[in-house]
Amino acid sequence: MANSEFEYVRKFEDWDALAPSNWIVVRIDGRGFSKFSKRQNFSKPNDRRAIDLMNAAAVEVVKQFTDIVVAYGQSDEYSFVLHEDCQLFERRAAKLATSISTAFSVEYCMQWDKYFPGQILERPFPTFDGRCVLYPKKKILRDYLSWRQADCHVNNLYNTTFWNMVKGNPVTDTPAMTPTEAELALKGTFSKDKHEILFQKFKLNYDKEDEIWKKGSVVYRKFEDKQSVKEPTSENQPPQSRNERGTEQGKKKPLSRTQMEKERKRKQKARVVVEHIDIIKDNFWQENPWILE
Ligand code: ATP
Ligand code: ATP
Ligand code: MG
Ligand code: MG
Ligand code: MG
Ligand code: MG
Ligand code: MG
Numbered sequence: 001m002a003n004s005e006f007e008y009v010r011k012f013e014d015w016d017a018l019a020p021s022n023w024i025v026v027r028i029d030g031r032g033f034s035k036f037s038k039r040q041n042f043s044k045p046n047d048r049r050a051i052d053l054m055n056a057a058a059v060e061v062v063k064q065f066t067d068i069v070v071a072y073g074q075s076d077e078y079s080f081v082l083h084e085d086c087q088l089f090e091r092r093a094a095k096l097a098t099s100i101s102t103a104f105s106v107e108y109c110m111q112w113d114k115y116f117p118g119q120i121l122e123r124p125f126p127t128f129d130g131r132c133v134l135y136p137k138k139k140i141l142r143d144y145l146s147w148r149q150a151d152c153h154v155n156n157l158y159n160t161t162f163w164n165m166v167k168g169n170p171v172t173d174t175p176a177m178t179p180t181e182a183e184l185a186l187k188g189t190f191s192k193d194k195h196e197i198l199f200q201k202f203k204l205n206y207d208k209e210d211e212i213w214k215k216g217s218v219v220y221r222k223f224e225d226k227q228s229v230k231e232p233t234s235e236n237q238p239p240q241s242r243n244e245r246g247t248e249q250g251k252k253k254p255l256s257r258t259q260m261e262k263e264r265k266r267k268q269k270a271r272v273v274v275e276h277i278d279i280i281k282d283n284f285w286q287e288n289p290w291i292l293e
Helices: 007-012 033-039 048-064 093-110 138-167 179-186 191-202 211-215 257-269 283-287
Strands: 023-030 068-074 077-082 128-135 217-222 271-275
Touching: 023 093, 023 138, 048 068, 048 077, 048 093, 048 217, 048 271, 068 138, 077 093, 077 138, 093 128, 128 138, 138 179, 138 191, 138 211
Parallel strands: none
Antiparallel strands: 023 077, 023 128, 068 077, 068 217, 217 271
16 A cells, blocks of 8 residues: 555654664563462462563573573563664664563463463463663663662562561461561561561571572573683684774774674574572673673
8 A cells, every 4th residue: 555645644653763872671571460470379479480481481582582682580570681782673662662572471371381280371361561771881781680680689588578477387386467467567677677587487597598589580691701612613602792893983893794694693592591690799790791792
């Protein structure tokens, strides 16, 4: 229907391309998961099957979108970081957010059976909304990721204490509280108070809780350090650094089309890993410098 009299309506569409040279985070979040987790009998505070399913979906999304350099997830949310040079969909915000959130939603539903065998997934099926946020500097992107990981820690400490109080503990003669009572009792408490409640009343050393709950999950492509690789193959080698590629008037030299294609194929072959590690301190970023290269 090209050049029809109706075509002018196209002009009503926004051109929503995101500003260049900014890191793009697509954050997706499960719709109504407080209700959904109850309906599906997730164990509280933390259901291992549910988080494994979130991570499995995220791994597939990272594999499908080679512009994603790292992803961080906790609870019913995931943040996918796209490289500042990303040109996918001409950086159009709605295309990026919807393509990633729908890919994630589909993976979550299609892999449900593997993580919840025999438990039927009924309508309304779980879906995830998505939004794009821009971060103009690596430092601010790092702060964003730190913010999510700190949030994971704070929420998990609260939820662990809350659910222990609601369940009670017969061994230590700690009676079960109603959710309202537990909420009231925790009002105004600090982190150290919650550690103390867990230890005294529930004989639980919070520091020994699984890292997956305290730290959340980091998904990224694993490349080996050039020096440590005995038999270098194109797959396990990290990408060329900016310096190796050379610079043009202080700016990064753009990759040629063939180089870009090679880069994409190499990324597709790379191993995608899920780790429950600290991303607030510098260690992770120093060990994997090519992630934000
Ligand atoms: P919205 O649609 O606004 O996001 P929501 O109900 O999904 O509403 P969130 O703040 O996203 O609100 O909360 C997510 C909920 O999912 C939390 O209540 C949390 O308890 C639950 N949840 C997520 N993952 C797990 C898990 N692995 N185990 C148990 N519960 C979980
Ligand atoms: P993009 O990701 O940019 O949307 P695309 O390949 O999906 O790329 P569209 O312009 O959306 O491009 O084109 C949709 C394609 O799907 C067309 O090529 C059309 O032939 C095919 N298609 C859609 N519905 C049908 C159908 N019912 N039967 C046969 N082909 C179909
Ligand atoms: Mg920049
Ligand atoms: Mg949610
Ligand atoms: Mg959430
Ligand atoms: Mg199409
Ligand atoms: Mg179409």
